[in-house]
Amino acid sequence: MTYVIGLDYGTDSVRALLVKAENGEIVATSVFTYPRWEKGLFCDPAKNQFRQHPLDHLEGLENTIAEVVRESGIAKSQIKGICVDTTGSSPMAVDQNGESLAFSEGFQENPNAMMVLWKDHTAIKEAAEITELSRTWGGEDFTKYSGGIYSSEWFWSKILSIHRKDKGVANATFSWMEHCDYITGVLTGIDPVNLKRSRCAAGHKALWHQDWDGLPPESFLSQLDSSLAGLRKNLFAKSYASNEVAGKISKHWALKLGLSEDTLVAVGTIDAHAGAVGAGIVEHSLVKVIGTSTCDILVAATDEIGKNLIKGICGQVDGSVLPGCTGLEAGQAGFGDVLAWFSKLLLTPSIQLIQSTDFLDTHTKENLIQEMKDGMLINLSEEASKLSMEDCKLVSLDWINGRRSPDVDESLEGAVMGLNMGTSSAHIFRSLVESLCFGSKCIIDRFEEEGLRIDEVIAIGGVANKSHLVMQTMADVLGRTIKITASTQTPALGAAMYAAVAAGVFENMEMAIKAMGAGFCQVYIPNLALKKDYQEKYQQYRLLGEVSHEFKHRNN
Ligand SMILES: Nc1ncnc2c1ncn2[C@@H]1O[C@H](COP(=O)(O)OP(=O)(O)O)[C@@H](O)[C@H]1O
Ligand SMILES: O=C(CO)[C@@H](O)[C@@H](O)COP(=O)(O)O
Numbered sequence: 021m022t023y024v025i026g027l028d029y030g031t032d033s034v035r036a037l038l039v040k041a042e043n044g045e046i047v048a049t050s051v052f053t054y055p056r057w058e059k060g061l062f063c064d065p066a067k068n069q070f071r072q073h074p075l076d077h078l079e080g081l082e083n084t085i086a087e088v089v090r091e092s093g094i095a096k097s098q099i100k101g102i103c104v105d106t107t108g109s110s111p112m113a114v115d116q117n118g119e120s121l122a123f124s125e126g127f128q129e130n131p132n133a134m135m136v137l138w139k140d141h142t143a144i145k146e147a148a149e150i151t152e153l154s155r156t157w158g159g160e161d162f163t164k165y166s167g168g169i170y171s172s173e174w175f176w177s178k179i180l181s182i183h184r185k186d187k188g189v190a191n192a193t194f195s196w197m198e199h200c201d202y203i204t205g206v207l208t209g210i211d212p213v214n215l216k217r218s219r220c221a222a223g224h225k226a227l228w229h230q231d232w233d234g235l236p237p238e239s240f241l242s243q244l245d246s247s248l249a250g251l252r253k254n255l256f257a258k259s260y261a262s263n264e265v266a267g268k269i270s271k272h273w274a275l276k277l278g279l280s281e282d283t284l285v286a287v288g289t290i291d292a293h294a295g296a297v298g299a300g301i302v303e304h305s306l307v308k309v310i311g312t313s314t315c316d317i318l319v320a321a322t323d324e325i326g327k328n329l330i331k332g333i334c335g336q337v338d339g340s341v342l343p344g345c346t347g348l349e350a351g352q353a354g355f356g357d358v359l360a361w362f363s364k365l366l367l368t369p370s371i372q373l374i375q376s377t378d379f380l381d382t383h384t385k386e387n388l389i390q391e392m393k394d395g396m397l398i399n400l401s402e403e404a405s406k407l408s409m410e411d412c413k414l415v416s417l418d419w420i421n422g423r424r425s426p427d428v429d430e431s432l433e434g435a436v437m438g439l440n441m442g443t444s445s446a447h448i449f450r451s452l453v454e455s456l457c458f459g460s461k462c463i464i465d466r467f468e469e470e471g472l473r474i475d476e477v478i479a480i481g482g483v484a485n486k487s488h489l490v491m492q493t494m495a496d497v498l499g500r501t502i503k504i505t506a507s508t509q510t511p512a513l514g515a516a517m518y519a520a521v522a523a524g525v526f527e528n529m530e531m532a533i534k535a536m537g538a539g540f541c542q543v544y545i546p547n548l549a550l551k552k553d554y555q556e557k558y559q560q561y562r563l564l565g566e567v568s569h570e571f572k573h574r575n576n
Contacts, residue, residue: 033051170428173225352460417436456490
């Protein structure tokens with residue numbers, strides 16, 4: 021028997037899955053929540069600054085993999101491969117050895133030396149500059165395969181912003197690495213220049229394309245800012261799909277994790293793309309990864325897409341999901357996060373009141389607060405489910421964390437329209453859920469307007485697995501059947517599939533998906549009786565979007 025490991029770094033935690041390669045059976049799992057991130061260290065939500073200390077990730081690496089290896093009791097010689105997926109674009113400044121700058125003297129407490137998480141929106145201005153220069157500099161428009169607008173969530177915006185505001189970090193940085201490349205580099209011990217970097221991250225986030233021989237040229241980057249001059253040579257020229265081997269695990273990490281020194285490490289990838297593979301993506305299926313945010317992944321034959329440029333999405337990249345196919349990504353910058361925000365809004369004053377009361381002892385207070393935290397989303401969902409279409413007159417905008425797709429604009433904000441004295445928390449919650457589903461419909465509409473066919477919709481992720489209300493509303497709003505994957509660890513399973521192909525267990529990804537896929541556990545069928553009402557409300561949502569866009573940009 022052969023075993024492989026998929027390691028999935030999410031926003032809050034990392035999980036390892038030890039899988040029997042021949043049939044995808046899960047033998048052991050382990051989850052590690054990032055301790056520093058959990059405490060909110062190095063972040064400033066009011067400024068949209070979200071940083072993670074690499075120690076959270078390295079402790080997670082050690083804890084999860086060592087645990088699955090130990091718990092499974094599998095002989096280390098049978099564990100043939102590992103593949104790492106992470107959030108993205110989540111880049112980090114590194115030294116010549118690929119070590120994070122956050123481990124260097126003088127930078128240990130500096131958030132700019134840490135990983136800049138995907139949802140950090142501190143580089144909106146820089147993103148706009150990159151788009152502008154790309155369109156006007158007289159050469160290639162490097163954003164053309166990235167939907168035509170560069171995002172503040174991506175590689176170059178974040179680098180440019182930090183190089184400008186923190187000269188100390190800029191001067192001490194040798195290279196920048198996406199999180200999935202950093203962890204792959206740590207595991208293999210390969211330095212940043214020689215490491216096989218992820219095609220998925222390079223193409224969707226860093227403007228890498230074979231048409232211009234890789235990253236944008238030095239002339240463009242130094243025109244953007246002199247602080248970027250000379251960086252390109254320390255980055256990468258080529259990029260690789262995740263069914264390829266990056267290298268063998270280093271002696272140091274093999275020993276630490278209880279693995280054989282022959283274990284192969286595949287090229288890293290981004291979580292949503294690994295999730296699409298884990299969900300069994302085929303040409304023309306749309307996999308919606310619905311968690312904190314959403315990523316909508318579609319694949320189509322590269323020959324079929326040809327030179328067609330899809331406007332307003334997060335990139336079209338040959339081989340970012342499956343070799344031989346173009347992977348297309350779109351998404352919503354906040355999804356579960358929007359519902360979590362509303363839940364927190366309701367919880368915060370109640371928790372403060374409980375904490376300040378003299379009538380309860382500390383233990384009772386803690387239990388009560390925990391119960392409220394655990395139950396709030398469930399209660400809101402139950403109450404919102406009881407409302408009829410007649411009861412739901414509010415129209416909301418889901419752009420609380422900005423708009424990712426279509427047509428990225430992170431400066432946009434959320435809205436709730438139609439409040440009156442009878443509005444309850446359930447009404448607002450239901451309206452937020454509807455707005456999130458309308459946001460999803462905008463993405464599907466854009467793909468179709470741009471000539472892409474969508475034959476089926478598959479959903480994975482925390483919200484897809486946990487919220488009946490959200491998923492039924494989504495099916496009703498989209499007017500499409502939605503299949504939910506049986507695996508609750510789909511990105512890690514997808515990473516394990518890449519590892520199995522890289523380690524030579526299967527010849528290609530199609531064979532790995534067929535053998536290792538977990539199938540579906542639930543299907544949401546649209547209620548056609550609601551079609552007309554939702555079509556009307558969708559038009560109201562679009563109108564509110566236009567008004568809000570106008571309001572924001574006129575007042576800026
Ligand atoms: N019952 C629920 N209804 C709606 N959303 C939920 C529910 N439970 C959890 N969520 C949301 O799920 C999101 C986490 O999704 P998950 O896929 O587990 O994480 P990640 O996106 O970080 O990988 C959170 O934003 C949370 O608000
Ligand atoms: O943006 C991407 C991928 O491009 C994701 O990594 C990002 O949305 C994070 O997703 P999760 O919160 O891990 O579901």
